[in-house]
Amino acid sequence: MYRTARLVLRGWREEDLDPFAALCADVDVMEFFPSTLSADESEAMVNRISQRMNDDGFGLWAIEVDGAFAGFTGLNSAASIEGTSFTPCVEVGWRLAKWAWGKGYASEAARESLRIGFEEHQLHSIFSWTTQSNARSESVMRHIGMARRPDLDFDHPNTPNWWGQPHIVYSLERSAWAEYGM
Helix, strand or coil: CEECCCEEEECCCHHHHHHHHHHHHCCCCCCCCCCCCCHHHHHHHHHHHHHHHHHHCCCEEEEEECCEEEEEEEEEEECCCCCCCCCCEEEEEEEECHHHCCCCHHHHHHHHHHHHHHHHCCCCEEEEEEECCCHHHHHHHHHCCCEECHHHCEEECCCCCCCCEEEEEEEEEHHHHHHHCC
């Protein structure tokens, strides 16, 4: 478990499944994803996240705000994506319920995820990407100190309903993290 000024980042619990399913069924939250998820798909995702945490020693943590489940953030070991030169890699990501938007929670949680990746796991670099039109996620990437990498942008090749969807890429190196004391 990790704590920031306002948040708790922790492992997943059984009681997270219903609010996570509601979050993943929200068309606004899932606007830049191929589709919303059913309750079964959301539960399967939590099971995959939990397994990856066990395998990698890091992962996508549940976020709590004042004791309430708000979404997730963390580090994900991303597989190779056809047409990219930077994968496989570790990416930082987040997904928050609408009630948690606009409060800086995503940036606060993602910044802690970067700290964990660079300081506790000695990762060399961490990436993040989103669809070209997702200005909110791009704003988080900028706020947490990541650098825009137009040389790495790609059209997503292997996800149904995302084939050919332009994605933008950001990254941060451990040396930059150490230098600027993020």
